[in-house]
Structures are given as C-alpha cells and as structure tokens.
Amino acid sequence: MKYDVIIIGGGVIGCSILRRLSLTNQRVLLLEKGSDVAVGASRANSGIVHAGYDAEVGTLKARLNVKGAAMFMDLHRQLEFPYVNTGSLVLANKEGLNGLYGLLNKGIINGVPDLKLLSRKELLDIEPNIADDIAFGLYAPTAGIVSPYELTVCLAENAIVNGATVNTDEEVVFIKKNADTYSVKTNRCAYSCTVLINCAGAGAADIDKLAGEKVPRMTYKRGDYYVLDESEYTKYRHPCFPLPNSNGKGILVTPTADGNILVGPTSIKVADGYCTGIGSEGLKQIRENSSKIVKGLDFRKVIRVFAGVRSGIGDDFVIESGMNPDYIKVEGINSPGLSASPAIAEYVVDELMLASSVNVVYKDDVMVYKRKPLARELPEDELHDLIKEHSEFSKVVCRCEKITEGDLDAVLNSPLPPKTLDAVKRRARAGMGRCQGGFCTLRLMELLAERYGVSIDDVTKSGEGSNVILCDIYNDPHMV
Amino acid sequence: MIDFDVVIIGGGPAGMAAALSAIKQDVSVLLIERDKRLGGVLQQCVHNGFGLHYFNEELTGTEYAERFEQSVLSSSVKVMLDSFVIDIKADKTLTVMSAEEGIVHISAKSIVLAMGCRERPAGAIAIAGDRPCGVWTAGFAQKLCNIKGKLVGKRIVILGSGDIGLIMARRMTYSGAKVLMVCEIMPYSGGLKRNIVQCLEDNDIPLYLSTTITDIVGKKRVEGVHIAQVDSKMNVIESTKRYIECDSVLLSIGLIPENELIRDIGVEMSRITQGAVVDETRQTSISGIYSCGNVLHVHDLVDNVSREGELAGYHAALYAKSSEPLGNKKYKVIASEGVRYALPQLINAENIVGDGSGTVKLFFRVGGVYSNSAVVVKCEGREILRRPKPVFSPGEMESVVLKTKDITGDIYIGIENLPHN
C-alpha cells in the first residue's frame, strides 16, 4: 500500500506528528510494534507539562518546550484530553536560593512567561504541605499536568477521524530506499511511502540502521515511580520539584491528571529502552528523597509502582532531516519531550518537511473526535434517561472507578479500539482504581472477547504472548 | 422516592442473613445486590468447610449461599439484583442505579451495610521487577477456575498464606496445575491450620515462612520469580535469594473492607479494621446505619458473618420500628497488650442490648503468636474474665462472652503470658 508519509512509532511524538499531518493533504500511516499506542516511554513518565526553565539556553529542548507548553491549553480545549494548568514549583531550602536564581534567569532567557520567586509564606498559601525547611520556591504558572497516554490515544483517534491510519502490532523489519520512495516491510505487510519519519523512541537507532542512516549512540535511564491512592490527591496541588542536579530534575511529587499522586522518578542507567523492571533500590531512594521537598506523604497509600525508560542522544533532542531529506529523524526525545510534543509536531510538519519531496497543504475542514462522557459524569436525570434507553449504562463493571458496560462499549468502538486489557484501562480507567482490576478483569475480558468475536482464552493483558488464561482445567495429561 | 423500613446493601452472606433476620420483625426490607445473583463471593467458594457452626454440617460455600438464597427468595424481602448503590446520605437516602428502573431514590429508616471486602492488589506491596502478565490475586484465579473452568497458569508460586491462597493452592492442584510453593513473609501463616494441612500438606506443597518474592522476571508473561528469606526486621537476606521458574504468581496478601460508599458521610472508621466503629448492636456512629460482615471487619468463618448479619439486621429492624436512638453514653472497648483490635468498639452504657441473652460477645484478633497465654478482660480495674489458651494466632478470630452485669465502664481486653510451670 502506498502512503505519502509513514511514521514509525506510536508514542506521543509519533501521534502528535500523525495528528498534525492528518490535518493536511498527506496520506499518512503510523506503524507501531506494540498492540496499542503509548506503550513505551509515553506510558511511563511524570505526566508533567514543564514550563521550560530547565533546558539549556539555545537548545531545541528549550525552544520547543516553551513553545509546546504554550500550545497545550489550546490543544486541550480542542481535543479535551485530561490536562490541568496547575503551574509548578521548584522548592529549595535557604542554601538553594542561588540555584533558584539560576533557574529563573535561564527561564527568562528561554522565554518562559511569568516566572516568580516565592517566599516560604507565599508558598504555604498555594502549597500547604511543603517540607519544614523549604524557604524559597520558583513558581512557573505555565506548567501543568497531563495524562500522557490519554493524550496519545486522543491524538491518534483524532488523526484517524481525519483520515490517517494507525496499524498496531506491526513491527518494521525491513526498509529500502528506492529512487523516490521507501519500501517498508513489517512482520505483517509491505508498504511504500515518500517520506519516512522515525519516532521509534527507544528503538530509533534500530530503525536508522534499517534505513541505512547514521546510527546514533543512545543512552537509557530508568525512572521508578510510586502511585498513591486518590485519597491523597488533595494533599499536593502542584508538581513539586527539588533543585535539579546533574542527573535530571530529581525526585518530584505531583498530582496526576488521573487524580492520583505520583512520586518519582529515579534516574538509573540501564542497558536498553525496554529495561522497565522496577528496582527495589530505586523505590528506597524515592521514599528517602521525596520527604526533602514535601511532608505528609503516606507510602501506605501506594496502589502501584511502575518504571519507564528515557532514551536520549547527547544532551539535546535530535530532530532533523537524515542523509536523505525524505527521512526525518525525531530521536532522543526524553524530558521535556511530552511538554514539547505539540511544538515538535509543528516543527517537523511545517519546517522540516518543506525540504522533503511532498508538498504539505493544510485542509480547510478538521474533524474533532470527542469521547462520550462517562455515565458517572452525567447529571442524574440524563443518566436515568440513558439507562432507560440503553440498560448497559446501569451495569457497573469497574466499581472502583464506576465504569459501566455502556462506557466500555463506547470505548471498544472508538476510532482506535483497544485490543488488550491494558489498552482498555488506558482509555476507560477500568481496573485502574484501588482494586487494580481484581473484580472487573473477568468482565472486561468477556467484553473484549465479544467485541472481537474470539474466546476469552484469546484475551491478552498487553498483546501477543500475554494471555490471561493459559488453559482449561484438567489440561494436564497426568491427571486425565 | 421509594420508602423502606430497612435497606440492606450487599447480597452476600452478611446481607442475606441481615435481610432474613430483619423481615422477621414485620418491617419492609429491601436487599440491593450488584450481581445477577445473590451469594457474593461464596458463589466462587466451591470448597467445603462452611456451615459447621451455623448449620451443624459441613457444606461448600456454594451450598451455604444457596440455602440462604432460597430463604431470601421465598421470603417477603424485596430483592433488587443487578443494582448498584451510587450514593448514600447521612439522612439515610440512597441513590441506586438499576437496569430496569434507571436511577432510583430510596429512603430508608435504617440501613445495613454489607458490602464485603476486596483483596489487596499487587501494587500495594510494591514488588520490584517486571510487570508481565501472570500476577493475579488468588480470588481472581479462583473466579476464573471455579466459574469459567480456566487456569491462569500451570506452574504457580503463591505469595501470602491467607486462606484464599491456601484454598487456591489445593484448587489449582486438583485442576491440573503445579503449585510450587507458598511464600509467607511473616514467621507464621495467616491462614487456618486446617487449610495448611488439607490444602498444602495433603498435596506436598511447601510453605516457606519468613520468605518473600523480591522481584518478578518476565517481559510478556511471568517467567520466574526471585524469592528470599527475610530477617526479623523484614529485610531481605541476600544470601538466601534464589530463582524459581514459574508462569504465574497468585497473591493472598490480605483483604480490605470495601467502605468507599460511606467515605464521605461521616461514619467514624477504625484505622485498624478499616471498617466502621460500632456498638454491640453493630450500629455505626450515625444512628440507624449498621454494618456487618467483612465490610465491618474481615472474618475467617462465614458462620460468624451470618451471625453478625442477623444481629445487625435485627437491630436495624427494631430501630426502623421505634426510630429511637439508643442513649448517647457508651463504654469503650479498648484493645490493650497483644490484642490488635476488639469488636464491637463501643457498648451502650445505660441499656446494654447484647443479643438478649444477658451477654455481649467480643470478637478480637491478636497481633502475634502467643503461646501459653490468657485473654484477660478488665473493667474499672476489675478482672471480669480470664481465659487461658495454649495458643493465640493472628490468623484466627477469637471471641469471649461477657456478662452484661459486669460491664460498668470502659473495657480493656489484652493477652497475658502465663508463667511456665
């Protein structure tokens, strides 16, 4: 099949570019080797839209972060993914004042608007649970929190309703440069395209190698996180950072757009981009360090731990045309990649693609896909009428998050329908609550099986090889 | 708005018993259940050992549930199945969502909470390592096996020696899987002795005490786990670490009462039981709201759950008829040395209600294993009860019966070591 543009990698970067291209005359395909979008670094990060005072002056990171953060509010209004413009705080004790001034100055040069140094008293007014020895803080009002996977799914859905194609479970195994096109083969199909965009995240170097492009040297750092129950949500109102050190932004405490509290990440060198095993030493580090900036963290309220890997190339993003102007590299997008994502997409489509062989023209009509509100979000009388018409909206599947069968039907029939239990969770939050799916998983499996006309035996947690059910009872030949 | 005298939330063993006991008092009773059928978790408890105290015979969980189910369905209790309570208010009005009726508002004179409990999930104990498919709570594996006839794995390591874990060790073995071991981080098992013998020893499944899973290995599916012993401070002893190849991990690491429904209405809660604070009638701090069964405190015998349901249902019916709250003055029941909690936490001072027998039964759990000890109950400095026992174990709920005439002030219940003779 022939496309104008193929994007490899369905993370937040690939899907941002996909969505932007879907608003143009280009025929676009996104290939993702996982069974859903947002299954790599885009799933496992802090979910913060940084203001942009961290990045070194003059870098792509600085420019695209500040611009991206400014674009988020509009994008949120348009597409309605979970995003809150909370503002952020860097917290320091008495000795840290110089460090805060350093950040403030960098922020001003980077163009971050409205940065402000706050005294302890001012801090307490807006963030009551800061640690006792915190004396000063840097307030960045343009920062916010976002659900990174819901954002990614939302971008993909919106790209699809505007004509783009997303193929999951397709791993690129072969790339060949022809005279005017690229031939791309996956484990399933063969495609061709004019422009190829590498957004493969942790796998970017592998794709460069297949394409005969210069292969970068990548570094990988794992971040471990704790997620605390929603009952802790009201304790902290902003993403709270310590002063950054050479190892990154340090261990932060933040509310999430999903309504939990997140504590982390660590920053531990690992061998590749798929080393997402959580380290017990990392968890210990989080418990010890988080109390330096805030108080009252209750680690008995942990509902989950997870880890993500940040893949980097040198100190800056690599966003450039390859040896061939029809090959575009969007690589080494570690922090603040999520914050920069809308600006990265704009940069790639509006600037880098000018040098390519395709002629990008924006369409006049833009479709917007908006998810139906969940049953629990409806006013009572509307919900009553809805149930009278569709009784599935009364059948609560996930009791922790109060997600009904009707809600799940809608999700299962969305533009990018979830194929796995994890994908359902990312869209509907079913199973994300405090019981972690103990009660609802079986019903979710049945709904998935019904949707795809398969047996519950075929339902997986996260794609091929992760079936929940291994066999029927009495399957052991010794027994029968 | 639909009016009922007594509304019971939850159609498991506690709720069914409460409904049957309330209806005997000639009041109108509504039982609300979110499932398609009554029985609660007993529907997946196909093993036996139920009913020895209540029915004087040994039944499976399913048989036990069905006896109550039949009684309820043939009584004049109004049953709403497939119905979900979305809200309760302190004035005892409820908002219920049901397939047939849509959103319904119900006004009750008294409410009995019988929502049961849920399993502690893996996230709560923060195991290191990968997050592959194949880590489940024992109850989830039980539901798949006992209702659908499906196995989550063929080579299984069980973490935690709670009763569901032990029961599932035997069930998975009987159903064709190989259960390699049960690991318990504590130096003692959290399950009943009977289950350790009949579920583990009968099937040659080893139980490793003071042992935990340090990390899980596997990308898509569990490939193995590292296990290690822990010292008395729960620190992993690195030299004891070893790798066990398996395809699944089942967790039996505790149960948590499901009280989210009443989180915002101001019912006083116990931090220890994670259930409501109640008096001897099982009335909570909001008069007319009662709590019983596993939503109040986690039981190990369903027979006790049914008895507690009956007690709560009876008093909820009396309350609905009279609408007269009991006196405000209450004595406290205080768990002292060695006792983790005792329930009820309060006893009505002026008019001790009890169960009509002139006695009040106190349930309690100990905080550790105590051998050659006695449970001692004191009131105003007087010892009002002393019962020696060869051993007290945290896995088994204990009880003592107090005479109401002895209760003249706050009650202290503790464990005393007996001198060795």
Add this chain to the structure above:
Amino acid sequence: MKKEYTCIMCPMGCSLTVTEGKSGIAVSGNSCRRGAEYAIQEYKDPKRIVTALAFTDVVNCVVPVKTDALIPKGKITDVLAVVSQLKISLPISLGQVVVSNVCDLGANIIVTRTLGAIGKR
C-alpha cells in the same frame, strides 16, 4: 512404622508422631486427647470430602461438585480423574447426583450449585 502429622484440632498445630510397634499404635507430641484421636485416624485411614469442578454443555461454564461422603485420601486422584471427564447438561440443581458410587467408594458425586440453562454467571 513412624509417621508425622500436624494437628488441625486447634490453632496450636502440634507436631504429632504416630509410632506403630508390636505393642500397638502410640501417639506422641499431642497436647490433648483430640490430637491423639486425630493422629490415629490420619494414620489408619485418612479421609476427605473432595470438591471439584465439572465441565458443562455450556462453553466456559463449569459447575461445582463434591463427594457426598468421606473418601480415602489416597483415592482423591482417582475421583478427580472421573470428574474431569464429566460433561453435565444444564440446567442442573443443587444436590443432583451426577456419578453414583464413584470408583466403588460408596460415595456419590453431587452438584453443589444450581445453574440455569444458559449458564449465566
């Protein structure tokens, strides 16, 4: 002949040793008479009620069953082998016999839960 057991008569869980010699059977390690009786029963003729699942004629739906009398512990595997081969037609009611006198042990296999025709649940 010497065998070890864990007593289940109370939470104490005494380690019981049964020794059989010329003078008969002796129990040691017990703290009470019930422990001794339990050990002797377990030594001479340990028995269990077996509970299990049986397939039905409805996909992905099993029905719970049990033996309606104690059977020798050593025969559990034989009984499970019989149960694993069953395919029970729904509807079926609590207490219905699905195998009489299983393995000639003098116990029947009975259903322990009423299940409807469509196998709901």
